[in-house]
Amino acid sequence: MNIVVCVKHVPDATADRQFESDNTVDREGVPGLMSELDEYAVEQSLQLKEKRATGDGGEEVTVTALTVGPEGAAEGLKKALQMGADKGVHVVDDAIAGSDAVATAKVLAGAVRKLGEVDLVVCGMASTDGAMSVVPAMLAELLDLPQVTFGSVVESQDKEFRIKRDGESATEVIGATAPLVLSVTDQSGEARYPSFKGIMAAKKKPVETWSLSDIDVDAGEVGAEAAWTAVISTEARPPRSKGEVVADEDGSGAKALVEFLASKKFI
Amino acid sequence: MSEVLVLVDEVDGAVRKPTYELLTIAKRLGEPSAVFIGGAEAADAAVEAVKKYGAEKVYVVDDSEIKGYLVAPKAEVLAQLVEQASPAAVLVPSSVDGREIAGRLAIKIGSGLITDATDVQPGDDGPVTTQSVFAGNYTVQAKVTKGTPIIAVKPNAAAPEETAGAGAVEKFTPTISDAARKAKIVASQPRQASGRPELTEAAIVVSGGRGTGGNFDPIEGLADSLGAAVGASRAVVDSGWKPHSFQIGQTGKVVSPQLYIASGISGAIQHRAGMQTSKTIVAVNKDEEAPIFELVDFGVVGDLHTVLPAATEEINKRKG
Numbered sequence: 001m002n003i004v005v006c007v008k009h010v011p012d013a014t015a016d017r018q019f020e021s022d023n024t025v026d027r028e029g030v031p032g033l034m035s036e037l038d039e040y041a042v043e044q045s046l047q048l049k050e051k052r053a054t055g056d057g058g059e060e061v062t063v064t065a066l067t068v069g070p071e072g073a074a075e076g077l078k079k080a081l082q083m084g085a086d087k088g089v090h091v092v093d094d095a096i097a098g099s100d101a102v103a104t105a106k107v108l109a110g111a112v113r114k115l116g117e118v119d120l121v122v123c124g125m126a127s128t129d130g131a132m133s134v135v136p137a138m139l140a141e142l143l144d145l146p147q148v149t150f151g152s153v154v155e156s157q158d159k160e161f162r163i164k165r166d167g168e169s170a171t172e173v174i175g176a177t178a179p180l181v182l183s184v185t186d187q188s189g190e191a192r193y194p195s196f197k198g199i200m201a202a203k204k205k206p207v208e209t210w211s212l213s214d215i216d217v218d219a220g221e222v223g224a225e226a227a228w229t230a231v232i233s234t235e236a237r238p239p240r241s242k243g244e245v246v247a248d249e250d251g252s253g254a255k256a257l258v259e260f261l262a263s264k265k266f267i
Numbered sequence: 268m269s270e271v272l273v274l275v276d277e278v279d280g281a282v283r284k285p286t287y288e289l290l291t292i293a294k295r296l297g298e299p300s301a302v303f304i305g306g307a308e309a310a311d312a313a314v315e316a317v318k319k320y321g322a323e324k325v326y327v328v329d330d331s332e333i334k335g336y337l338v339a340p341k342a343e344v345l346a347q348l349v350e351q352a353s354p355a356a357v358l359v360p361s362s363v364d365g366r367e368i369a370g371r372l373a374i375k376i377g378s379g380l381i382t383d384a385t386d387v388q389p390g391d392d393g394p395v396t397t398q399s400v401f402a403g404n405y406t407v408q409a410k411v412t413k414g415t416p417i418i419a420v421k422p423n424a425a426a427p428e429e430t431a432g433a434g435a436v437e438k439f440t441p442t443i444s445d446a447a448r449k450a451k452i453v454a455s456q457p458r459q460a461s462g463r464p465e466l467t468e469a470a471i472v473v474s475g476g477r478g479t480g481g482n483f484d485p486i487e488g489l490a491d492s493l494g495a496a497v498g499a500s501r502a503v504v505d506s507g508w509k510p511h512s513f514q515i516g517q518t519g520k521v522v523s524p525q526l527y528i529a530s531g532i533s534g535a536i537q538h539r540a541g542m543q544t545s546k547t548i549v550a551v552n553k554d555e556e557a558p559i560f561e562l563v564d565f566g567v568v569g570d571l572h573t574v575l576p577a578a579t580e581e582i583n584k585r586k587g
Contacts, residue, residue, distance in 0.1 A: 267582055
């Protein structure tokens with residue numbers, strides 16, 4: 001079984017993230033890391049590999065970590081390899097800068113196609129920067145595959161996959177047959193930390209670097225120029241001015257709270 | 268004026284409030300046409316409901332062939348309707364399913380997609396959207412530059428306006444591919460109704476964090492006295508005290524109510540991403556150093572287990 005896990009290198013969500021003057025995300029001035037939510041996708045991929053390797057006959061499973069982005073994005077791949085992915089693919093091309101979700105999905109789809117026979121494409125539930133949660137669906141559409149997304153529990157037997165998800169109004173079990181696109185939530189299981197052994201082993205794992213021409217994607221289809229959407233303006237939200245904070249003493253806190261709510265006409 | 272397609276958000280045939288918000292926005296951009304994909308028996312009631320909010324036309328699509336097949340068939344329905352109606356825009360709810368339907372549709376019809384819009388206004392060359400990004404620290408305005416704008420709109424993006432529409436029914440029979448029928452819901456457990464408002468739609472949200480110690484009675488008591496929804500931080504969900512459907516934050520629900528009361532929540536960036544755009548923020552926390560206090564309009568440093576019940580009692584007394 002061949003698993004591809006998509007990982008994104010993003011600006012650290014706990015740092016002071018901002019936009020460049022051209023309204024693209026500042027990816028230089030803020031420390032980057034693999035999107036926290038992609039760790040769960042890597043974890044699920046590795047768990048699948050481990051389960052299948054020890055099952056009947058010991059199926060061979062290869063986990064390939066795939067990323068799209070500038071040079072620095074290799075850091076995200078490294079994390080996936082340290083966690084236990086077998087190899088890495090980094091699509092890097094100057095033409096990709098400023099790509100929107102559609103273009104990103106096109107590049108990912110091109111890379112998955114080049115990888116050949118892929119049974120499972122695993123993604124996180126969202127990136128921690130753009131956070132649109134649409135790339136897995138777009139990728140499925142481009143590859144003409146079914147998608148089972150937002151899985152909190154993943155079970156599989158041969159090519160049959162079942163995931164559990166918290167839907168809008170119900171908890172659902174969704175089934176589909178591989179090949180398919182899967183996305184998992186942060187409820188799907190604690191992601192492992194790279195072990196010392198894993199960190200050392202990652203240094204020897206193969207990482208291929210591909211350009212757009214390697215994956216048959218036309219440079220004219222990606223990047224800021226080709227984006228199907230445009231940002232008109234970005235504006236830092238004015239910081240909230242800290243209001244009154246009182247200490248509760250013998251019930252004074254509750255009284256003050258009720259007074260505040262009444263003054264704002266919430267009662 | 269061109270049509271603006273609005274995908275009707277319904278649960279078991281009952282039209283949900285975000286649909287009326289989408290229709291209100293659609294009216295700003297053109298002639299609202301609702302797209303109802305559901306059971307034939309529920310169609311009449313849905314048509315009546317959307318008519319009241321300005322739907323000039325209602326495309327009724329019988330879902331008996333595609334029920335339970337997740338988002339791909341709905342994307343095919345919308346793609347075929349776009350081809351037939353050449354609308355000025357397509358509006359869908361920015362929910363898990365809505366965004367994915369929009370994502371597949373964008374690829375199918377070669378059109379740009381914007382998700383998580385908190386406002387949509389007509390512009391010189393198509394709709395202009397507003398989104399809140401980076402945990403609510405930035406406001407972004409954007410537009411679609413290619414094809415038919417597809418916009419996924421968040422709940423509470425507009426106040427629904429009642430206005431009578433013609434509501435002309437047009438039955439539409441889509442062609443659904445086999446490829447779209449590959450991911451299927453094989454089991455479904457409806458969530459128990461709490462009797463409280465839906466979290467993302469509520470005007471007031473009272474949420475609890477680690478400081479509750481798993482006891483949500485004070486949170487629920489205060490919520491009920493205010494007619495509020497109940498939410499939780501990730502720590503609460505991770506501890507198994509509340510299911511994931513309660514979670515507010517980056518990996519849970521993003522809420523933007525008139526009033527948000529955080530109790531026993533320290534206010535990590537991941538939580539702030541889910542509530543920072545609330546109009547009024549109140550916090551109750553034992554730790555006066557908790558970062559949540561930096562955001563509040565009003566805060567109480569104290570034990571939620573005593574402050575909340577006392578406040579609830581006082582509110583109930585005032586209500587008489």
